[in-house]
Amino acid sequence: MSTETAAQAPVRFDTKIAVLLRDDLETWQRLNVTAFLVSGIGSELPEVIGEPYADADDTPYLPMFRQPVLVFEGGKETLKAAHERALRRALPRSVFTSDLFSTGNDRDNRAAVRAVPTEDLDVVGIAVYGPRNAVDKVLKGARMHP
Template structure:
């Protein structure tokens, strides 16, 4: 676990419950899939192996779409990486279509409903400062 880095997920506050869960899962997978944050596999006492998970806490926040857009804008100049989930992805059926939907919009025009952030702890903390934890 890298204690100098932090993971945060911010979800648009007015989504339906199933959408919030879906967005959170996809964003966490994006961070885990591209970073050195995956731990070792798990084993139970019966010697059954389970998949590894992200090896550090993930803090989940809620925000408006305007705040999500502002965080992305500010964060692009900091030492952080983003996973992005846009509203259009609720209507696609596969990864290729998802990437096409994101590619269709300029950064400032993205219909962001969720951001996953991974980077230096102080940079992530500045970006999420003032946000409420998701309940």
């Protein structure tokens, strides 16, 4: 394969970054939860971050994920099951609970999650990263976000 052909070939990833949102969230909540969740993945897993960007004038921009982030949705039970599967598989994950809509800073967010046992968390969103097939199994029953 020539260098030019290789550069044009689609990039396939063995891993997947996915966000699963509860389907009863308001639009602003979906956006807010997604932003918070993916920040956890990027901060703890430097291998998912690509190189910095620059435009034609050499104006620099921050690096972003090196691969797509897929967003899914599901009902409350789908979220609960996905959360349990992500824990069982020990996949890197971030969590957003309904309690976090009433807090206003990181300290209070962490305290709100800390106050609730794992099985009682009212999960409205999770982000997971790992091998594609493992992430697919965690997301079983979810559907792509419209």
